[in-house]
Amino acid sequence: MSDERLRDPGTPGAGLAADGVFWEIGSRAILDDVGVLAPGGAVTGLLGPNGSGKSTLLRVLAGAQQAGRAGSGDAAPSSASGPSLEFDGADLAALPRRERARVLALVEQDATTDLPLTVLDAVLLGRIPHRSLLAGDSDADRAAAHAALDAAGAKELADREVGTLSGGERQRVHMARALAQTPRLLLLDEPTNHLDIAAQLHAMRVLRDLAADGVTVVAALHDLNLAAATCDHLVLLDHGRVVAAGPVGEVLVPEVLEPVYGVRVDVLRHPRTGRPVLSFERG
Numbered sequence: 188m189s190d191e192r193l194r195d196p197g198t199p200g201a202g203l204a205a206d207g208v209f210w211e212i213g214s215r216a217i218l219d220d221v222g223v224l225a226p227g228g229a230v231t232g233l234l235g236p237n238g239s240g241k242s243t244l245l246r247v248l249a250g251a252q253q254a255g256r257a258g259s260g261d262a263a264p265s266s267a268s269g270p271s272l273e274f275d276g277a278d279l280a281a282l283p284r285r286e287r288a289r290v291l292a293l294v295e296q297d298a299t300t301d302l303p304l305t306v307l308d309a310v311l312l313g314r315i316p317h318r319s320l321l322a323g324d325s326d327a328d329r330a331a332a333h334a335a336l337d338a339a340g341a342k343e344l345a346d347r348e349v350g351t352l353s354g355g356e357r358q359r360v361h362m363a364r365a366l367a368q369t370p371r372l373l374l375l376d377e378p379t380n381h382l383d384i385a386a387q388l389h390a391m392r393v394l395r396d397l398a399a400d401g402v403t404v405v406a407a408l409h410d411l412n413l414a415a416a417t418c419d420h421l422v423l424l425d426h427g428r429v430v431a432a433g434p435v436g437e438v439l440v441p442e443v444l445e446p447v448y449g450v451r452v453d454v455l456r457h458p459r460t461g462r463p464v465l466s467f468e469r470g
């Protein structure tokens with residue numbers, strides 16, 4: 188990314204370390220003792236079939252959903268000692284909401300709004316954690332929002348109403364809002380599912396550039412080839428449990444993927460990058 192205003196000034200830290208994360212509905216464990224390591228300054232792909240718990244885990248990591256039991260009124264963690272959620276060695280769960288919003292941003296899947304907001308206003312929401320509560324948008328905030336729109340490939344949308352955007356356009360705007368927030372930890376739920384192929388590659392390039400600038404990136408992805416081409420590290424969920432984690436070359440192998448996805452997998456090599464290219468057949 189070319190714009191300095193979007194760069195994180197810090198050096199890569201330890202990254203994200205979550206352990207003992209449970210989330211239950213009734214007697215069903217949606218997340219069952221999940222532990223995740225996402226190295227600092229790297230792109231970690233969160234993989235798993237539909238319903239395996241990726242979105243729930245991202246929401247718990249972001250503090251948008253408390254670990255524990257849903258619908259009981261008490262969000263007490265169901266493990267004896269509670270989950271541990273650390274980012275760069277600090278306890279994420281203990282951070283006040285506003286401080287947490289300066290550290291991390293969550294881009295949710297298909298987030299919508301009924302508010303009559305322009306795109307620029309929606310992206311400026313990402314600046315709120317960085318200014319005093321009563322202050323309006325400063326010139327610096329607007330400059331950061333425009334830079335974020337540019338980086339997300341959405342600068343021509345600045346004056347549009349969010350409610351009138353296509354799915355892919357809205358996805359770029361959500362990415363821009365998160366970039367304007369200048370997080371050190373960026374969590375994204377299916378950030379490319381509405382994007383055309385050029386926009387997918389652009390979005391993943393943005394994530395790689397952020398990681399190069401020291402940001403810890405965790406993205407839930409269904410496209411295993413996009414994960415193979417982009418990620419440094421992978422975490423594979425199945426039925427609410429981590430079944431594999433590690434470098435791309437260790438996770439994207441038939442022995443790991445076939446039992447989880449129930450398909451036959453062949454792994455080829457990309458002729459230029461040497462990264463895995465996966466081919467699938469019905470199992």
Ligand SMILES: Nc1ncnc2c1ncn2[C@@H]1O[C@H](COP(=O)(O)OP(=O)(O)OP(=O)(O)O)[C@@H](O)[C@H]1O
Pocket residue numbers: 212217235236237238239240241242243244257
């Ligand atoms: N509030 C809820 N009430 C009931 N079930 C829920 C609730 N939230 C999540 N679940 C269930 O938890 C499981 C995990 O959901 P989650 O959205 O985290 O999966 P996912 O891996 O992100 O799936 P997908 O790839 O389809 O987006 C699913 O079976 C889902 O139906």
